[in-house]
Amino acid sequence: MEIYDFIYKIDSFCNYSNNWNIIQDSYTDEKYGYFADKRPIEVLIKNSIINADKPPGPTSHEVAYWIKQMFKVSKAGHGGTLEP
């Protein structure tokens, strides 16, 4: 069994290394879900991260709310508050 390429990319994103150990053979059915890097754009919008450059002025909550409106999604949050 081969591990899907994208899965290696996740860890190379932050230079993390931890080898994979395969304990059983298995395959995935294309009928269900999507390969993580090949999601249709509508699905990707609901399952993604934006590394946004917050301008000084508006609060993090305000910016998160604007982004939520821009994408017309119901769930959006932010991580990382600089000195609340």
Next chain:
Amino acid sequence: MSYISSSGKEYVCLMQVHCDFNIDELKQLISKFIGIIYQKPPVRSSVKRRTRKKKIYDIEILDTDKRFILLRISSDPGTYMRKLCHDIGVILGCGAHMRELRRIRSGIFTEKNLVTLQEISEALYMWKNCKDESDLRKILLPMEYATCGMPKILIDDNAVDAISYGAMLTAPGIVAYQRFRVKDTVAILTLKGELVAIGEADVDSQKLVDMKKGVVVKPKRVLMPRDIYPRSWKKHE
């Protein structure tokens, strides 16, 4: 979100010193702040004001202009830069305070892949009005990148739906794993690389090879919606 924001931070910070100083002496003084420091959060803070131990990994003086000093600091999360500047001032004898602050790294997020609100808006426009989603795809990072740096487990298609309903991950569902220890935060992914849940390991990964059954991970946060994968567990009669 707390799983992402609990990683190391890096800042660029502008500090103003309240008196003239000797740059070499100041350099010496600042370098003493590298390592474990004791810090009491400022009056206006979001955490309880008791002295905390924080680690400063590095401080570099980028530039100076009269009484202004531009610093690049990497530290543990939860270190107050405002207080750090203040404390440098106290040791110096005449006081100092923070003028401006910008975070340049938070865990996996660096300044390299930053996007502005304008760029987001333009990419959305291109997608909606010009049917070109390429810019939008450059901006949207699959959420799986958030699990970078966490040990991961790949599970069989048959186990996915049960986890999305909140079930514990047991040994038979595991196809592949990266080494982890008891109590570690681990990410559960499908064979397609989709994030199903983040949870706490119940065993050491060394035990997995001999495990035929039993709980391996207790999910804490389920990210995949229900019923994407086929339901394969038995209903209680």
